[in-house]
Amino acid sequence: xxxxxxxxxxxxxxxxxxxxxxxxxxxxxxxxxxxxxxxxxxxxxxxxxxxxxxxxxxxxxxxxxxxxxxxxxxxxxxxxxxxxxxxxxxxxxxxxxxxxxxxxxxxxxxxxxxxxxxxxxxxxxxxxxxxxxxxxxxxxxxxxxxxxxxxxxxxxxxxxxxxxxxxxxxxxxxxxxxxxxxxxxxxxxxxxxxxxxxxxxx
Amino acid sequence: xxxxxxxxxxxxxxxxxxxxxxxxxxxxxxxxxxxxxxxxxxxxxxxxxxxxxxxxxxxxxxxxxxxxxxxxxxxxxxxxxxxxxxxxxxxxxxxxxxxxxxxxxxxxxxxxxxxxxxxxxxxxxxxxxxxxxxxxxxxxxxxxxxxxxxxxxxxxxxxxxxxxxxxxxxxxxxxxxxxxxxxxxxxxxxxxxxxxxxxxxxxxxxxxxxxxxxxxxxxxxxxxxxxxxxxxxxxxxxxxxxxxxxxxxxxxxxxxxxxxxxxxxxxxxxxxxx
Numbered sequence: 001x002x003x004x005x006x007x008x009x010x011x012x013x014x015x016x017x018x019x020x021x022x023x024x025x026x027x028x029x030x031x032x033x034x035x036x037x038x039x040x041x042x043x044x045x046x047x048x049x050x051x052x053x054x055x056x057x058x059x060x061x062x063x064x065x066x067x068x069x070x071x072x073x074x075x076x077x078x079x080x081x082x083x084x085x086x087x088x089x090x091x092x093x094x095x096x097x098x099x100x101x102x103x104x105x106x107x108x109x110x111x112x113x114x115x116x117x118x119x120x121x122x123x124x125x126x127x128x129x130x131x132x133x134x135x136x137x138x139x140x141x142x143x144x145x146x147x148x149x150x151x152x153x154x155x156x157x158x159x160x161x162x163x164x165x166x167x168x169x170x171x172x173x174x175x176x177x178x179x180x181x182x183x184x185x186x187x188x189x190x191x192x193x194x195x196x197x198x199x200x201x202x
Numbered sequence: 203x204x205x206x207x208x209x210x211x212x213x214x215x216x217x218x219x220x221x222x223x224x225x226x227x228x229x230x231x232x233x234x235x236x237x238x239x240x241x242x243x244x245x246x247x248x249x250x251x252x253x254x255x256x257x258x259x260x261x262x263x264x265x266x267x268x269x270x271x272x273x274x275x276x277x278x279x280x281x282x283x284x285x286x287x288x289x290x291x292x293x294x295x296x297x298x299x300x301x302x303x304x305x306x307x308x309x310x311x312x313x314x315x316x317x318x319x320x321x322x323x324x325x326x327x328x329x330x331x332x333x334x335x336x337x338x339x340x341x342x343x344x345x346x347x348x349x350x351x352x353x354x355x356x357x358x359x360x361x362x363x364x365x366x367x368x369x370x371x372x373x374x375x376x377x378x379x380x381x382x383x384x385x386x387x388x389x390x391x392x393x394x395x396x397x398x399x400x401x402x403x404x405x406x407x408x409x410x411x412x413x414x415x416x417x418x419x420x421x422x423x424x425x426x427x428x429x430x431x432x433x434x435x436x437x438x439x440x441x442x443x444x445x446x447x448x449x450x451x452x453x454x455x456x457x458x459x460x461x462x463x464x465x466x467x468x469x470x471x472x473x474x475x476x
Contacts, residue, residue: 163220
């Protein structure tokens with residue numbers, strides 16, 4: 001192995017430095033896993049309600065974890081779930097923006113025959129209930145809410161974040177969170193029981 | 203709607219436990235005297251009850267965790283440290299894959315002379331001697347990659363039988379577009395795709411199944427000196443077939459018997475040619 005002798009000093013030196021860098025990186029990966037991976041289900045749930053598509057939601061979550069890992073140094077110990085969900089929301093918005101600009105043809109085709117749920121003719125809640133059960137009806141109803149209301153409702157009711165955290169994630173004042181939440185609940189109630197929210201008067 | 207629209211946000215805040223003490227006392231006092239607002243609060247609470255069912259949450263798909271783990275592995279460079287020798291970039295000087303010193307020596311000469319491209323004689327030597335030698339090392343790497351993918355349960359980064367998902371997944375990860383034909387109707391269902399390394403370059407690994415066997419199909423851009431035509435070989439109990447087509451070099455590795463692996467190659471080549 002005479003040939004390798006020439007390279008050996010350099011090799012050992014860089015191997016040592018590489019080893020140190022690898023240890024630090026492995027440590028970061030371990031801390032990241034411990035703090036963030038338990039919130040994968042929450043991340044997916046939010047992505048799913050935002051994107052309303054299983055495959056896109058999966059891509060968003062994968063992208064979000066990638067960004068979260070790359071930006072892990074900027075995590076200052078705030079609630080990990082809140083920190084991660086803020087990234088999920090950003091990834092969703094980026095995904096929407098990218099597709100609006102004319103993304104890959106395949107995904108545009110996928111969407112072509114699936115109009116956004118709020119444009120679908122109002123479902124008959126009773127037949128839906130009989131057909132698929134209450135959870136599906138509730139889920140479909142939530143998905144029909146316009147995005148700002150849907151995201152506020154999901155963050156509050158499903159992810160159980162505080163008004164303050166929702167305000168920070170959605171980048172609006174707390175007052176707006178409160179009014180969106182009130183409006184979201186009213187709309188949802190009306191979807192579930194048409195006319196029900198104000199049934200006494202209408 | 204209640205007769206007191208200004209109280210609505212406070213009712214939601216109360217239901218959510220988000221009001222401070224002063225507002226809580228104020229709204230509770232109001233509720234005692236206002237039936238409309240009591241009814242409104244009851245509706246909010248009924249709705250919150252409905253939404254508290256866990257079945258509203260969509261469970262994460264099965265492969266998602268593995269995908270995220272793979273992302274973290276790739277980003278942190280900690281991917282399968284045990285199995286994959288760490289200093290990938292330095293590999294040309296590393297005789298690890300080459301059992302005998304002579305091979306390493308020749309290889310180093312090849313890399314040494316790569317810097318001095320003027321030497322025609324050296325170039326000829328490379329053309330004649332190196333393909334065989336690197337190939338021997340490559341076969342070991344291929345078998346190792348194949349075995350490793352099975353051992354660590356990390357066969358695929360993107361687990362899907364849908365070729366329309368596998369193909370775009372490679373987009374941006376490798377700078378070529380490996381064809382991903384559907385072969386399920388011939389008994390070779392697609393399992394997914396994975397990023398792997400050969401000779402320190404990223405290659406696409408497309409994974410197909412045959413009954414209980416796994417086929418790893420490694421794809422990378424063909425080198426100019428690559429031989430065309432299929433060559434099959436056997437190493438450490440695994441069968442390998444190599445062929446080139448459309449500027450890409452393919453290596454199929456599996457514990458399938460050579461005949462079935464050849465069938466796989468023919469099907470794959472036929473589907474990608476059309």
